[in-house]
Amino acid sequence: MRCALIIALTLVAAPPLWAENFTTAAEVRPILEATRANWVALREYDGNDLLYFTHLESWRCGLSQIRYSVNSGAAGAIYETEPCHEDEAQPNALKLEGHLPFVTLPLQAVNAVTVVITYDDGSEDRMDYQRKAILMP
Secondary structure, X not given: OHHHHHHHHHHHHOOOHHHOOOXXXXXXXXXXXXXXXXXXXXXXXXXXXEEEOHHHHHOHHHEEEEEEEEOOOOOOXXXXXXXXXXXXXXXXXXXXXXXXXXXXXXXXXXXXXXXXXXXXXXXXXXXXXXXXXXXXX
């Protein structure tokens, strides 16, 4: 009983985990490294392939750039993110005002995707995907 009380008091007294704003490379890198498989997603919709960057948009405040390529490893296209709202309580919140978190491509045009993210400290990470690995049902 005493042990349970100590654990309960520790949990109450511990600082909240959400105190960080996740606006720097140091804060978002561990999350993005652990979730590499989810950086992008692909959906067939209304006669198009929609390549979603929603996951990366959610952690964009610690990134300086997102580059990608379709069916090539060059990753030369720049994906423009929504601005980081650093002056607000939730800087990574997506407002989706005049910006959607996907790129529209012709249906069945995407066989492979390469994504290179550049953190705000200048370091980079890369991930290559095959269509079947990112295709949503």
